[in-house]
Amino acid sequence: MARLFKKSGIKPGRAPGTIIHIGEKKTEVSKIQIVDFDKEQLSEKEIKNIEECFPLFEKPTITWVNIIGLHDVKVIEKIGMRLGIHPLVLEDIVNTDQHPKVEDYDELIFVVLKMFEFDESKNELKMEHISILCGSNLVLSFMESDSDVFEPVRVRIREGRKTMRQSKSDYLMYALLDAVVDNYFIALEKIGEKIEELEKKIVQAPRPLNLGTLHKLQDDMLVIQKSVFPLRKFIPTLEHLKSPLVSTSSAIFFRDVNDHLIQIVDTIEATNNKLLAMNSLYLSVINQKTNEVMKILALIATIFIPVTFLAGVYGMNFQFMPELASPIGYPIVLAVMTGIGISMIAYFKKRKLL
Numbered sequence: 001m002a003r004l005f006k007k008s009g010i011k012p013g014r015a016p017g018t019i020i021h022i023g024e025k026k027t028e029v030s031k032i033q034i035v036d037f038d039k040e041q042l043s044e045k046e047i048k049n050i051e052e053c054f055p056l057f058e059k060p061t062i063t064w065v066n067i068i069g070l071h072d073v074k075v076i077e078k079i080g081m082r083l084g085i086h087p088l089v090l091e092d093i094v095n096t097d098q099h100p101k102v103e104d105y106d107e108l109i110f111v112v113l114k115m116f117e118f119d120e121s122k123n124e125l126k127m128e129h130i131s132i133l134c135g136s137n138l139v140l141s142f143m144e145s146d147s148d149v150f151e152p153v154r155v156r157i158r159e160g161r162k163t164m165r166q167s168k169s170d171y172l173m174y175a176l177l178d179a180v181v182d183n184y185f186i187a188l189e190k191i192g193e194k195i196e197e198l199e200k201k202i203v204q205a206p207r208p209l210n211l212g213t214l215h216k217l218q219d220d221m222l223v224i225q226k227s228v229f230p231l232r233k234f235i236p237t238l239e240h241l242k243s244p245l246v247s248t249s250s251a252i253f254f255r256d257v258n259d260h261l262i263q264i265v266d267t268i269e270a271t272n273n274k275l276l277a278m279n280s281l282y283l284s285v286i287n288q289k290t291n292e293v294m295k296i297l298a299l300i301a302t303i304f305i306p307v308t309f310l311a312g313v314y315g316m317n318f319q320f321m322p323e324l325a326s327p328i329g330y331p332i333v334l335a336v337m338t339g340i341g342i343s344m345i346a347y348f349k350k351r352k353l354l
Helices: 050-058 073-083 087-094 151-158 162-166 169-204 208-239 248-313 329-350
Strands: 031-037 042-047 062-068 101-104 109-119 124-135 138-143
Touching (some): 031 050, 031 151, 050 062, 062 073, 073 087, 073 138, 124 208, 151 162, 151 169, 162 169, 248 329
Antiparallel strands (some): 031 042, 031 062
């Protein structure tokens, strides 16, 4: 479950670049998936040892290595040594608490971002740490669990899409970023549906449980906001990055990702405003229900005030009282009480108070 506040696994005084997995272990065995392609050929397989992909780094084809499972730091250390990746980058890859960012290391572009999925069966938001490294003819992606977020990219490669198969590695990096960013729309859409359902429940019959659900949705939106808002600053840098790894033809695609981010940010802000309004709505409906109950109680009390007065008068047990000795005195008093009650009810209905 995605949490806004959680304990950090970082120990004070630790040497920079120490590669220690920080976060939940989401898969038992690490998986290494390889897609190697150009405009004419495609090779796709899953390997057990990271060394098997090293020969592909020397080929002119585009090689995409997707590593699933960040807890196996030995795999990440080996690929880091082979490609000469800076230790601080490797540290950020296995640190699931790392803030989203984009960094240029001359021969590599490093991107960190979060992926979200709303589990409707458990009614909770799941967050995953994703890192992407883009080099010349090489893209490395690192994920916590075996998610299908990149499957549409694989499908486009298998189908031989011209732009995908003939472009360089920067376009593949764009495609992976775009897949993650587009997944935000799906998560926000599902959260929006939950908010609409909750709003109907609050209007019809507010319960304390609704308030707990509302606060949980607010926490989920704050987690998304904390992870998405930094990307507004970093993703545009890819469009204007002065690096040989990003071609002019691919820059426009990064602009498209930024446009999607702007839409997502607008949706997040609108959703947060909606949740704040629902807090007020919950209190308003509760107050309205309470006022209705108090109104009914006040009307009932008003109806019974004269009846109670008569009952109090005839309960004083004085010796000489009107109709006290009459055999029909009791029915007369009951009739008067009933008449007063009916008259007051009719009056309140005429005034539309009942």
